[in-house]
Amino acid sequence: MNPRLLALIPTCVALNVVLGRVVAELALPVFLDTVGTVTATALAGPWAGIITGLISQGLTALTSGQMMWLAFAPIQILIALVAGMAAQRGGFATAPLALLWGALCGILGGLTSSVISYFVFGGVTTTGITALNAVFRYLQFSLAAAVTISSVVADVLDKSLTFAFTGLVLRALPIRLASRFPTALRAAGRE
Amino acid sequence: MSQPAAPAGLAARAHPFTPLIASLAIIALAFILPVPGGPVVLALLLALAVPLTNDTAAFIPAAWLALPFWVLLFLLHGVMGEGTRVAVGPLMLSRPGLELALTTSARLTAVILASVLLIRGFRPGRFVDAALMSGWPWTAAYLTAATLNAIPRFQERAVRVQDAMRSRGLRVRGSVVTRALAFIPLALPLMLGALHDVDERTFALATRQVRADGSGRTPLRPPVDTAFDRATRWGFLLAVAVAALWRILG
Numbered sequence: 001m002n003p004r005l006l007a008l009i010p011t012c013v014a015l016n017v018v019l020g021r022v023v024a025e026l027a028l029p030v031f032l033d034t035v036g037t038v039t040a041t042a043l044a045g046p047w048a049g050i051i052t053g054l055i056s057q058g059l060t061a062l063t064s065g066q067m068m069w070l071a072f073a074p075i076q077i078l079i080a081l082v083a084g085m086a087a088q089r090g091g092f093a094t095a096p097l098a099l100l101w102g103a104l105c106g107i108l109g110g111l112t113s114s115v116i117s118y119f120v121f122g123g124v125t126t127t128g129i130t131a132l133n134a135v136f137r138y139l140q141f142s143l144a145a146a147v148t149i150s151s152v153v154a155d156v157l158d159k160s161l162t163f164a165f166t167g168l169v170l171r172a173l174p175i176r177l178a179s180r181f182p183t184a185l186r187a188a189g190r191e
Numbered sequence: 192m193s194q195p196a197a198p199a200g201l202a203a204r205a206h207p208f209t210p211l212i213a214s215l216a217i218i219a220l221a222f223i224l225p226v227p228g229g230p231v232v233l234a235l236l237l238a239l240a241v242p243l244t245n246d247t248a249a250f251i252p253a254a255w256l257a258l259p260f261w262v263l264l265f266l267l268h269g270v271m272g273e274g275t276r277v278a279v280g281p282l283m284l285s286r287p288g289l290e291l292a293l294t295t296s297a298r299l300t301a302v303i304l305a306s307v308l309l310i311r312g313f314r315p316g317r318f319v320d321a322a323l324m325s326g327w328p329w330t331a332a333y334l335t336a337a338t339l340n341a342i343p344r345f346q347e348r349a350v351r352v353q354d355a356m357r358s359r360g361l362r363v364r365g366s367v368v369t370r371a372l373a374f375i376p377l378a379l380p381l382m383l384g385a386l387h388d389v390d391e392r393t394f395a396l397a398t399r400q401v402r403a404d405g406s407g408r409t410p411l412r413p414p415v416d417t418a419f420d421r422a423t424r425w426g427f428l429l430a431v432a433v434a435a436l437w438r439i440l441g
Contacts, residue, residue, distance in 0.1 A: 001330050003396035007389045009334055014341035015385055018349050022377055026363060026370040039382070055338060062313070065256055067218055067306040068299060120222075122295035124263045137271045168375070169382045177390055 004180070008044055009052050012036035016056040029128055030158045033060075034079050038166045041083035042092055042188075043181035049080030071120045075109050079159070082108060083166075086187070092167035093189025102163030103156050110152030123147045129154050200246030202312025206420040207321040210309045216427035217305040221298045223434045227290050230298035237304050244308060253307040257300040264292040315339040320410035345385065352380050 013036060020033030037056060041049030053076025061069040086092060086101035117125050123143050124130050129150050136146035170178070170188035178184040185191045202210040217237065221230050241247055272288020279289075319336045323329075356376050357363065363373045 004389070004393045006330070006333060006337070006396055007392035010337035010341045011345075011385050011389050011392075013338045014345040015382065017342050018345040018381070019378055021346070022349055022353075022381075023374065026373060026377075028367065028370055028374065032374075035378075035382070039386075043386075051334075055334065059338065059342075061306070062310055065252060065307040065310050066303055067214060067309075068302045070218075121260075121299070122264055122291055123267055124260055124295070127259065127263075130263050130267070134267060134271065137267065143267075143272075165375070165378065169379065169386075172379065172383060173386060177386065180390060180393075 005044060005048055008040055008181075009048060009055065012040040012048075012052040013056045013059065015039065016052070017060065020060075030154075030161055031126075032158065032162055032165065034076070034159070035162050035166055037076055037079050038083045038162055039169060041080045042087040042166060042170055043184045045087075045183055046080045046084030049083055050077050053077065053080050068120065071116050072113060074116075075113050078109055078112055079105055083163070086163065087183050088186065090186060090189040090191075092163070092170045092187045095164050095167060098163040098167035099160045102160035105163065106156030106159035107152055109159060110155030111148065113155060114148040114151035117151055118144055118147045200249075200308075200312055201244040202246065202308050203314070205312070205423075206414050206416045207314070207318040208325070208416075209420045209423050210312055211318075212424045213427050214305040214309040216431045218302050219431045220434055221301040223431065223438055225438065227294040230294055230301060234297040234301040234304070237301050241304070241308070246308060246311060249304070249307045249311055253300075253304045256303045256307070257296070260299045261292075261296045264296050265289075268292040268295075317414050320412070321414045321416075323410055324413045345381065348384065349377070349381055353377055 016033050016036035019035050020031060023030060023032045033056075034053065037049050037053040040052040054073055057070060057073045057076050061067045082101065082105040086098075086105075090097075091101040092098050117123060117129075123133050123146070132150035132153065133143075133146045136149055137143065141149070167188070170184060171190075173184065173188070175185075175190065178188065178190065217233070220233055224230060224233055238250075241249060268288035268291045269284045270282070270288075272285030272291070274285050274287040276283045277286045277289075278284075315336065319332050322332045322335065353363070356373075361373055361376055362369050363377075364370070
């Protein structure tokens with residue numbers, strides 16, 4: 001691992017944690033706690049994103065006193081892989097493109113997290129998603145369907161905004177700085 | 192980051208790997224032991240064992256974290272669940288739903304209690320020293336230490352950015368749209384500043400000839416790994432292995 005990755009990964013993990021808290025303080029109905037994972041991937045490739053995501057998940061689980069969130073670690077790998085594909089294809093070049101890649105990531109992530117949520121947590125995870133589950137259950141959906149729909153809806157919104165914001169950051173980076181990261185210029189469509 | 196309290200508990204005094212292995216083993220047991228009895232018995236045993244760790248204050252944060260799961264699982268499965276209904280006071284509740292709610296709640300309570308005990312005794316510096324002493328790769332130890340140092344630094348910077356933006360008239364309260372619009376002026380400077388820092392830190396690491404395969408470090412005061420610590424860790428690992436075999440063969 002080269003010095004640039006050694007410097008980038010802890011920074012992106014910290015950004016995941018701190019931006020998640022900024023969003024919580026603003027009481028927004030999203031998480032945006034994977035911006036660091038997507039940014040690390042867009043700047044330095046999927047492996048950087050996977051390591052960032054897994055460390056973030058581990059730290060969040062540890063520091064929140066709720067180690068069961070480790071069950072969602074595979075989602076971090078999935079996010080890094082989709083972000084890696086997006087970066088290779090200039091998926092952060094414009095806001096609409098980033099939103100579309102984010103929506104794709106949200107659909108895949110939502111489907112995966114609904115399986116984890118259903119089998120590990122009995123459908124109860126964060127308050128917002130659980131409230132959505134309850135609404136769908138009230139509308140006579142089965143528990144599996146309610147968990148799937150609410151996870152996908154929440155993840156599509158969250159990941160679309162995450163990818164769009166990452167795209168904004170990548171396009172705002174000075175060329176001199178962006179060119180020092182292996183995949184930043186291609187990801188932002190500035191090559 | 193939620194700062195752990197500073198108890199003189201067993202978890203804080205033990206070798207850093209011991210509470211970590213114990214917590215991971217309890218989490219594994221919570222999912223391996225047969226339902227519905229296994230997770231309930233495990234949660235009860237763990238609650239009874241907490242006084243032995245000399246950190247009974249851990250019950251308070253654990254209760255705050257576990258309570259929402261009990262309430263939401265009861266509502267989602269007990270009240271809104273399907274199957275045979277039973278009368279509990281004035282309510283007609285789902286019997287299989289109640290069983291599922293009890294099992295899942297007990298399982299999550301065991302996980303939360305083990306996690307809270309772990310984090311209250313967790314000291315990042317001691318953990319990194321222990322990791323280095325046991326032969327972890329330098330990269331892993333550096334990433335752990337650098338991340339744990341970076342989080343409070345960026346947290347502090349986020350507060351400074353927020354104060355600066357609010358003094359320029361940024362509104363962080365109001366409708367969802369108002370709050371959503373406040374996110375970009377708060378987060379963008381933080382992100383760009385952080386990526387500039389990466390550049391400087393890379394230069395600092397490169398000039399010190401830092402490589403993943405070199406630059407070993409010797410801890411000044413490595414944590415003592417006593418025979419009791421080692422026996423405890425092996426005991427927990429053995430318990431997981433026995434439970435797993437019991438489930439597979441039984």
